[in-house]
Amino acid sequence: MTVKLINKDRFNVFLERLASGNELVAPIEEDGNIFYRRVTSVNEITLEADAFCFAPKGHFFPQYEVLYKYQQGSNALVLEEPGPAGPSVLLGVKPCDARALLSLDPVFDGNYKDAYYLDKRVKTTIIGLSCRKVRYNCFCRAFGFGPTSGEGADLFLTEVKDGYLAEALTSKGEALLKDYSDLFTETGVDGALQEKEQLAVQLDTQFKRKVDLDGVKARLDNMFEHPYWERLARKCLTCGICTFVCPTCHCFDIIDENGGGSNCGSRLRCWDACMFTDFTLHTSGHNPRPGKKERVRNRFMHKLKYHLDRYRVTGCVGCGRCIEKCPVNMDIIQVIAEIKEVG
């Protein structure tokens, strides 16, 4: 593993060069929120803002994505796939979001490989970044990693006083350091690594909420019929914001959009949510998850049990976004604690 250092001036050059040679996607502030957007000017990039930051999952799994276009003649049918993705760099990915990609990968991989997600995944280099502060609802440590963990990133940056420490964690990360070797140095790396350790210790003290997942899965294994879900679901509005901001939620719908005429258009997929009434509604009118109880139960079960059962990795990474955005204070940290009480 190669570890190097880059000073602030050279870091700006690094960004300039990344943006000119690739599609560079980075956090950009807009109306008080931060979104991962394609960078047109490196001045837009905001790596250290306090605003709420949406997850970068949309880079691989866009909120709205054309799967293919169709054109239907009287005796011919032509389906046209979008062109393959180009190379891109996703910059400034938080440890929780990098780890979330490791939860999404087995969903989109497997026997049937999702070409859209995996094509972009293969061609994207992920530059992670240590957090500089811990938000009130952060609980990544419950999942075995922390605000300075690079797991899931190719190159992992930590801001230090002289610039950024850069740790290559994969061959893609190594390649990046090699391609830009004129900007990175080995001088001062030891000091920067010490600074990173100090940062980790300091951030560790900033976590406000204690979360212990020990025993939660075992309780959920036997909690499907528990009256707790009915009680928990009562206040839920099933608005779906929790799934929208979640870095690991991946449910989608597939719909057709006619292109003006009756015989051509696009088939596309867009984010969908298990919190919505008609998500599982059969044509017959039968609905296996007809009420809030069933839908809320499915979401928490999915995050803390089903995903783990199926893929051996949790469907939650402790980013705290769903807690922060829920209009009725549905709080997964509290749910975890309550499961341990009632289960």
Place this chain on the structure above:
Amino acid sequence: MEQAVRNPLLPQPATIEKIIPETGDVNTFRVTLDNAEAMTRWRHEPGQLAMLSVFGVGEAMFSISSSPTQREYLEFSIKRMGKVTTALHGLEEGAKIGLRGPYGNYFPYEKMKGKDLLFIGGGIGLAPLRSLIDFVLADENRGDYGKVEIIYGARSYDDLCFKRQIFEEWPQKEGTAVYTTIDREEEQWDGHVGFVPAYVEEIAPAAGNKIALTCGPPIMIKFVLQAMEKLGFKDEQIYSTLELRMKCGIGKCGRCNIGSKFVCLDGPVFNLTEIKELPPEF
């Protein structure tokens, strides 16, 4: 840059070669892939599913109701219910549709070899069973299986699917018995009248060395299973298919999960022991 992965969500162009009306609201669509080589290469197992597309309307998952031994075409027996099925019913022979698949698991016909088979179907529920019935009754496979009994019911005579097969073709096969019933008395109908579960109890098929396969409306399945238990069938002897709303068919869209299982990947065929282990949410 090349696309890194082949795209399983892309349908293949296909043609509706023939439309066979089964009932007032069920048609069997005989479909071939436009690419002749792809049609030759096509393989499915009895009980598997495929996704059909009417472009501009949408995609829906259907069980393939024709036997894998039928290599010239695929058949889908489809009830007119919602958007996509209504659009399919509005198409004429020669219409172009999209097809992708096959998906899901299948009836474990290898494990059934040497056993008697009991099929219990209700309404359109005979469609997925039909792929296995025609498979085991095909000349090349018939010797592998014992007696074949088929108990089938629908609301009315008009609602019975595959009439030619249930009244003519299947009963004529050696070692095969077909029992049909309709829910209410009708003029011209001199067959059995009554619900399927009650008819199963009346016929009282012996449980020994037998595999039972049932598919139909949930309420029918529920009471059929109670009848089977009374008749001494063990859970391991009984298979059914589950049906949930699906969009992708390949375990990504998150819609057809029952607990940590996806019906599109881990189903649609489940043994009753497996069904009893699932959370009751289907």
